[in-house]
Amino acid sequence: MFSRLALRFLFAAMVAATVAMEDHDGGDHDDCTKGVPSPDGFNGDEWPTIYRMTSANPEDPMQENFDESATVDPSVLADAGVRYEFIDPTGFDYPNATAEIPWSPPVGGNNDAYVQQLRIDNDYQYADIIVVGAFVPKFWVEHSHAAKTIRYIIDGTGYFDLRDVNDEWVRIPVSAGDWFEWPAGINHRFSVDDEASLQAMRLYKGTTSPEWTNSPRSEVAGNNTARSNYVDTYLCGADPDVPVHQSDVMTDSHSEDSGSSEEQEHKDDGHSHASAPSSDDEASASSSAAHIGAGLVVGAAALVSPIYLLLS
Numbered sequence: 001m002f003s004r005l006a007l008r009f010l011f012a013a014m015v016a017a018t019v020a021m022e023d024h025d026g027g028d029h030d031d032c033t034k035g036v037p038s039p040d041g042f043n044g045d046e047w048p049t050i051y052r053m054t055s056a057n058p059e060d061p062m063q064e065n066f067d068e069s070a071t072v073d074p075s076v077l078a079d080a081g082v083r084y085e086f087i088d089p090t091g092f093d094y095p096n097a098t099a100e101i102p103w104s105p106p107v108g109g110n111n112d113a114y115v116q117q118l119r120i121d122n123d124y125q126y127a128d129i130i131v132v133g134a135f136v137p138k139f140w141v142e143h144s145h146a147a148k149t150i151r152y153i154i155d156g157t158g159y160f161d162l163r164d165v166n167d168e169w170v171r172i173p174v175s176a177g178d179w180f181e182w183p184a185g186i187n188h189r190f191s192v193d194d195e196a197s198l199q200a201m202r203l204y205k206g207t208t209s210p211e212w213t214n215s216p217r218s219e220v221a222g223n224n225t226a227r228s229n230y231v232d233t234y235l236c237g238a239d240p241d242v243p244v245h246q247s248d249v250m251t252d253s254h255s256e257d258s259g260s261s262e263e264q265e266h267k268d269d270g271h272s273h274a275s276a277p278s279s280d281d282e283a284s285a286s287s288s289a290a291h292i293g294a295g296l297v298v299g300a301a302a303l304v305s306p307i308y309l310l311l312s
Contacts, residue, residue, distance in 0.1 A: 032236035034165035035079030044074035047084050048178060053161070053169045061140055061159070061191035066171050076164050077172075081183040081234055087115060088177045089154050094129065097155065097199060101128040102208075115152070119203065124150060126204040132158070132192055139190040143214040146184055146226040148205055153178045156198035163187040167240045174198075185230025187217050217241065 051066035058065040074084070093109035104127070105111040118124065132139075142163075151160075153174050160172045163186065173193070174180070182188070192198055204210035220227050222242035231239045238244075 034236050034238075035234055036081060038075050038078045039083075042075065042078055044078070046086060047074040048173060048175070050074060050077065050173075051171045053171050056169055061189075062135055062194050062196070064173075064193075072164075072170050077162060077170055077182075079234075080162065080165050080186060081230075082162065082186075083181040085179050086177045087112070087152065087179050089152075090176075094154050094199075094201075097131065099129055099131045099199075101130065103127050103129045103201065123205050124203040125206060126208045126210050127201055129154065129199065129201050132156075132198045132200070134196055135192055136190075138214065141214070142187050142189050142217040144185050144187050144217070144220070144224070144227055144230070145214065146211065148181060148184055149186075149188075150181045150203040150205070151179070152201040152203070154199040154201055156192075156200075157195055158190060158192045158198040161189050161191075165234055183230060183234075184226040185224070185228070186234075 050072045051068070052070040052072055053065050054067055054070075055065060077084075089112070091110065092112045092115075093106050095103070105116060119127070151174075153176050155176050157173065157175045160174055160180065161169050162172065162182065164170050172178075172180070202210075202212075215224055215227065220241065222228065222239050228239070231237060
């Protein structure tokens with residue numbers, strides 16, 4: 001009688017352990033919804049029409065590469081952190097079809113007070129105006145930036161392609177007056193259209209010395225701070241370029257590298273310091289212990305299951 005009760009207890013423990021392991025493997029993001037809520041007062045009618053692409057990698061990026069019936073609701077990009085407004089540049093003093101790097105509003109010129117106020121309110125300290133008169137291969141390579149992207153189209157037309165929260169391309173045909181902002185870490189690319197002419201203002205937040213470095217998607221693979229922050233904020237921590245469960249390993253590796261650098265700095269100072277375990281370390285240790293414990297229970301139950309069948 002006692003043996004049967006003990007065996008039944010083991011089977012109950014096995015079931016409970018299995019459920020616990022499945023719950024853990026599901027992660028903290030099981031109930032997470034990708035993206036962020038659209039801002040109050042969001043009105044997608046103000047946006048240009050945006051589209052799904054007919055091919056993710058078109059032979060000629062300068063062509064439309066979309067079906068006009070395959071429109072996308074602007075909220076899809078708003079959920080991915082993209083902001084848009086229309087600001088008509090007509091009548092204001094901007095360079096006439098030429099670049100100016102950096103650019104400042106001309107003294108005594110007819111300057112757009114609204115744009116200047118946007119720059120003040122958002123700390124957009126740097127601005128330049130560029131002209132793109134041909135297809136530029138490096139702009140077409142899918143990439144992200146370490147800082148927020150702000151683009152204001154002064155003249156001409158072209159295409160920005162951005163990834164939505166489901167890692168699908170959305171094509172934005174841009175033209176004069178389009179002001180777009182999107183967060184650091186979002187993957188995107190650009191091409192002029194068949195007119196091959198676009199003039200745009202680039203703005204940069206927080207400094208007069210911008211860093212325009214591109215991080216190609218093919219070279220990131222979970223090892224980029226801006227991209228990782230974007231994934232955590234907008235993609236529920238699920239990086240499409242990092243296999244499931246590998247992201248935790250990469251994070252641990254990054255932490256170890258950081259710790260090694262910090263330890264070296266202490267040695268250089270002639271001091272030795274012991275680091276207290278972080279909450280992430282404790283959580284990882286707890287998780288590992290839980291998996292080991294659950295595995296032992298499951299293993300024990302598996303061993304005694306034939307006995308249970310004989311006694312029941």
